[in-house]
Amino acid sequence: MVYRIPIGGAIETAIDFLVEHLSFITQAMSDIVETGLDYIVDGMLLVPEPLFILAVALLTWKLSGKRGIGVFALLGLSLIWNMGLWEATISTIALVLLATLFAIMLGVPIGILAAINKTLYRIVMPVLDVMQTMPAFVYLIPAIPFFGLGKMAAIFSTVVFSMPPAIRLTCLGIRQVPTELVECAEAFGSGRWQRLVQLELPLARSTIMAGVNQTVMLALSMVVIAAMIGAKGLGGEVWKAIQRLQMGRGFEAGIGIVIVAILLDRVLQRVGKKD
Amino acid sequence: MSKISIRNLYKIFGPTPDQAMKLLQEGASKDDIMAKTKHGVGVDNATFDVHEGEIVVVMGLSGSGKSTLIRCLNRLIEPTSGSVSIDGENVTVMNPDQLRDVRQSKLGMVFQNFALFPHWTVLKNASYGLGIKGTDPAEQEKRAMEALELVGLKGWENSLPGQLSGGMQQRVGLARALALDPDILLMDEAFSALDPLIRRDMQDELLNLQEKMHKTIVFISHDLDEALKLGDRIVLMKDGKIVQIGTPEEILTEPADDYVERFVEEVDVSKVLTADSIMKKTEAVAHLGADGPRAALRKMRTNNISSLFVLNKGRTLAGIITADDAAEMVKRGEKDLSQIICTDIKTVLPDTPAQDLFGIIHNLGYPLAVVDETNHLKGVIVRGTLIAALADRGGNE
Numbered sequence: 001m002v003y004r005i006p007i008g009g010a011i012e013t014a015i016d017f018l019v020e021h022l023s024f025i026t027q028a029m030s031d032i033v034e035t036g037l038d039y040i041v042d043g044m045l046l047v048p049e050p051l052f053i054l055a056v057a058l059l060t061w062k063l064s065g066k067r068g069i070g071v072f073a074l075l076g077l078s079l080i081w082n083m084g085l086w087e088a089t090i091s092t093i094a095l096v097l098l099a100t101l102f103a104i105m106l107g108v109p110i111g112i113l114a115a116i117n118k119t120l121y122r123i124v125m126p127v128l129d130v131m132q133t134m135p136a137f138v139y140l141i142p143a144i145p146f147f148g149l150g151k152m153a154a155i156f157s158t159v160v161f162s163m164p165p166a167i168r169l170t171c172l173g174i175r176q177v178p179t180e181l182v183e184c185a186e187a188f189g190s191g192r193w194q195r196l197v198q199l200e201l202p203l204a205r206s207t208i209m210a211g212v213n214q215t216v217m218l219a220l221s222m223v224v225i226a227a228m229i230g231a232k233g234l235g236g237e238v239w240k241a242i243q244r245l246q247m248g249r250g251f252e253a254g255i256g257i258v259i260v261a262i263l264l265d266r267v268l269q270r271v272g273k274k275d
Numbered sequence: 276m277s278k279i280s281i282r283n284l285y286k287i288f289g290p291t292p293d294q295a296m297k298l299l300q301e302g303a304s305k306d307d308i309m310a311k312t313k314h315g316v317g318v319d320n321a322t323f324d325v326h327e328g329e330i331v332v333v334m335g336l337s338g339s340g341k342s343t344l345i346r347c348l349n350r351l352i353e354p355t356s357g358s359v360s361i362d363g364e365n366v367t368v369m370n371p372d373q374l375r376d377v378r379q380s381k382l383g384m385v386f387q388n389f390a391l392f393p394h395w396t397v398l399k400n401a402s403y404g405l406g407i408k409g410t411d412p413a414e415q416e417k418r419a420m421e422a423l424e425l426v427g428l429k430g431w432e433n434s435l436p437g438q439l440s441g442g443m444q445q446r447v448g449l450a451r452a453l454a455l456d457p458d459i460l461l462m463d464e465a466f467s468a469l470d471p472l473i474r475r476d477m478q479d480e481l482l483n484l485q486e487k488m489h490k491t492i493v494f495i496s497h498d499l500d501e502a503l504k505l506g507d508r509i510v511l512m513k514d515g516k517i518v519q520i521g522t523p524e525e526i527l528t529e530p531a532d533d534y535v536e537r538f539v540e541e542v543d544v545s546k547v548l549t550a551d552s553i554m555k556k557t558e559a560v561a562h563l564g565a566d567g568p569r570a571a572l573r574k575m576r577t578n579n580i581s582s583l584f585v586l587n588k589g590r591t592l593a594g595i596i597t598a599d600d601a602a603e604m605v606k607r608g609e610k611d612l613s614q615i616i617c618t619d620i621k622t623v624l625p626d627t628p629a630q631d632l633f634g635i636i637h638n639l640g641y642p643l644a645v646v647d648e649t650n651h652l653k654g655v656i657v658r659g660t661l662i663a664a665l666a667d668r669g670g671n672e
Contacts, residue, residue: 180390
């Protein structure tokens, strides 16, 4: 038999090694994040549903500047409540927002650094290609040994899966600043940091926001998949329905996800375009 | 001492310029070097000086290396070898801090496509350099406002660049450079993106400003008309090499080689244009017999000239007198202008082509008289009006 290159074996050994030496940190993170998330979800659930729905409807209306979206929020969330998916939806939204927050906090600075440093750029871009083409399910596997089944594992795999657009578009936005403007900053004796803050970030803003928008959407889709490793929420409902072959229940949860996705997308798109 | 002095400046684009440099110094051409080493030649052994208070126009077609050259002056592009000195200090060996300091204090730059920050107001754009320098905010605003006023943009300070026309945007670009009060202005095709009429206005405005400011200006242009109009001297470049340096007149009358000649030939109008379309009609003449030296002197004074044409009774041209001679006469108490008149003067007919005028007017100590066949004075031509007439032809299109 032909020699088989032990790629799988090597990766497994590497991950085992990391798990063995890092799990005390990752487990602690897991505990902290899960407790925090529980508090957030519990807090959100304390608000009476009608009040919450009304507040979100008003907020989306204000943020998007379109009444239609406010009305959509009102009707869509009422439908979710009516289908008995309220708790699952709140849990999903909390998970998505937290994962997105992490992804952006990591992704935007990495994007900035990659735009500034050519070597880093050459390293980061192929890694991003791999991250984006790797099937999403694969990320679930290493998440479990590090964080155990549950929400932190879900957040971890979601962050890994949804971060690439934030990095890529931040980097793109900065590199797209017209050469002449960059030359102008240079010619007037601007320092690197001044150039970044005064020129590049403001001009890259809408591109960065487009990246944030994509990150949120990817996070939502990954949170659903992460139900397989204990993320619960709307994805958990779908996962349950698959296992029990409850077609109706599965579609109901699916409709809930679509409603949340549309709301997030419309609001973020408007925020990105505002100048 | 010259303000900027450029010595044996080379710029070769590519990762390993050494081999290309060697070939270049052995006399290989730009294309050969590209074919052999895949390195581009930007600037090939440029040496010239820019004196304080003069406008030097670096001119050439696109790809001639003029934009690379100007960027080597403030090291937006790092020269491969050679030196650039500003006020005797070698910029090419400065560390980043020193370089930043020189850029902030001595070198204002104006860009082809204006390079204004679109998210900032006109005022904030104009005070950009001062902000970078860390000037106190009240002072920043004051100086930026002064600069905006200087370029005629008072009242627009709170607009965004996108709300302004191209010409106005470039005024902001100019104000941004002037607010720093640098000794040197680097202007990279500063008016090329403007339409012809606005471009002419801006050229006039720059010349007006220059009369007050006396900056040292390096101006990049691909337009001979612009170069003739603005330049005290013109540096002509081709394939990264300097082919000729000279006054507008020298470039027009003594083109150094075929390349320059072809360039100059584009000023076709110098053949079409004739003396009568260039000359200025003049009221400032003395009449033999009627005017004495005092009257002649007064006419010279009111017209700001130092010599005066003298007409005979029949209004035919008699000759020319100078202010010095007239003053001498007044001292001696004599009256008759015919004693000091110089009758041996150059005249041309109204249909003399502009091409020929250069040769005649060159080194002529007094204005050139245009007379008809019967020797009646039609007008006068001075060197300045000749150059200006050629440069201005863009406006007649």
